[in-house]
Amino acid sequence: MISTPTIRHIAGGIALALFTGLATANPNTDALVTTDWLADNLDRDDLTVIEVSVNPGKFERGHIPGAVNFRWHTDLVDTVRRDIIDRASFQTLLRDAGVSGDDEIVLYGDTNNWFAAWGAWIFDIYGVDSVRLLDGGRDKWEAEGRPLSLRPASHPPGDIEVSEADESIRAFLPEVVEVASREAANTQLVDIRSAAEYEGRIIAPDGVDELSVRAGHIPGAVNVGWGNAVNEDGTFKSADELRAIYAQAGVDGSKPVITYCRIGERSSHTWFALSKILGYDVKNYDGSWTEYGNSVGVPVTNLAGTVWGGQ
16 A cells, blocks of 8 residues: 655645635646556557666566666666756657657556656656556556566657757756745745655655755645555546645645655656646756755755754
8 A cells, every 4th residue: 555644734834725726727637548548559559658667677577568668767867967868869769669759658667657757757848748657557557467578679760859858847956945045935845755754854765875964855845745646556546636635735736836855756756746637837856855955055944853864
């Protein structure tokens, strides 16, 4: 069962009422596909299925038939700088996977679809809008006993053209510091980590390598753990449920939002929920806490009273 951390709203310490219709954005019913839909459409020539998993060897040990593999650690990031993949490399990656301009793309992955959602964010940055996420991801597909293939997929080269990077959906440290310092008060920060991370009781979940020297959260951020957005089987809750959940924390779509976590993958999942399903104006801060918590001269809120290294 996926845990659902307590929703916390620290700005003013008051939980807001349920959504009252302030947001004008409409839910996007095309953002997701079901496992039934994908099983029925796997043979389509104009459909490309892409796995974006984080655990090495997962794809090789079995994947959705016909799927190609994008390795999050190397394929969707710049391996020299800490950055996302550049436009030319991304276009080559897609063409080598057989993607053409009119194709429909379905992304899925392990670990609650976090990294598949990151993939969806990258596709959005480069203007590829015919992308949907498999609701429930790899876990749901496997839990239903659906077929997995060991055969590597091979597709004729595609001809897709991708756009220049749209940085309007990506937040960088200077902008986040402006929000934290109340210089950009119109923007809301949503910390999607666990309550323990948010409060500063721990720096990161057990067993992870990417750490910061400071614990806590960005001042002014509200805490809505990513798990609040999903059902027990990993599928997203309905648009109405999502709208109410985030409205309780004061996030109703009336202001721009920046999501963040530790390295940007869990926050991509919440970015997807808020941006793609609810249609809110959302940026993902992929630098997240590993950048912010290691930065000199930035304000930090620590509710647990820890100061350095989580001690």
